[in-house]
Amino acid sequence: MLLSKTCIYGLRASVLLAMRNEDQYVTIRELSDELEISFYFLTKVLQHMTKADILESYKGPNGGVRLAREAHEIRMMDVVKAIDGELSFKSCVMGQSECDMMNPCPLHSKWVELQTKMTSIMNGTTIEGLAKEMKGRSVKTLLEN
Amino acid sequence: MLLSKTCIYGLRASVLLAMRNEDQYVTIRELSDELEISFYFLTKVLQHMTKADILESYKGPNGGVRLAREAHEIRMMDVVKAIDGELSFKSCVMGQSECDMMNPCPLHSKWVELQTKMTSIMNGTTIEGLAKEMKGRSVKTLLEN
DNA sequence: TTAATAAAAGACAAAATAGTCTTGATTCTT
């Protein structure tokens, strides 16, 4: 599995926010209901995204969360980095941490290809892009389960 | 992380066995010492591989494990399937289980590309291939850590 | 100013993964 569940939840929530295309705050309860994710857990996930300036939050009545930037300015990569961390893409696809790059393992070049492909997908895909493709579908369809 | 640690340990052990290029059994203790993996844990991992007919084991003095087939007949994929299970490659790269394929999510086609690439790497790489490239290096280099 | 609303923060619980150890079953050597 490439992305953690945390990460997938974050993506789905941001796509849902983008689909609404409103400036108003949406409560996390509303998001968790629609996505059928645990409210408590989603709250945690979105806190990361708020800290990473992908979302803005507001407390109190009529409060909630909303995208901090235009949906077309938020790349999938931004969400992934905000949640799984900067490192998750600098390190080996296999999850290894320290390797002697002067003497890489026999799989290195192939893994790098994979990594490159994945990176380019995530950089080339914006939340807006995902949201557009989702129009007319249930949001559950985005990385459901 | 794409592969579990279990899986990586299994790969490393089988490459080490292939590098020895002997017909004799090698004790798990020897393998775990050289790979610097917990002996107990490696034992578990290799048990899976023995059940999957990738390794043969023999008890008692001069016993141990050895490759059940020629190293060039064992694909990386065989090891991965034996340990992480058949399903780990039929399912979504994202780790999702059930999706409506008539109505896939916006990322599906791109994930499939990734999956295809990964599958072809694993099918196209044999234990012998890895072992040859490792000659003259420390086996620790294969997916070290 | 008080009560209600909603996120933030932190404590707690459950599940999945990784790792350790003990006992039992074979096989060899003497």
Add this chain to the structure above:
DNA sequence: AAGAATCAAGACTATTTTGTCTTTTATTAA
């Protein structure tokens, strides 16, 4: 036959990830 070597199997522990709940803080509205 006895004892040592070695894998098999299962119980047990530790860590990480995922999920739940409670308390605190900020904000609005009456």
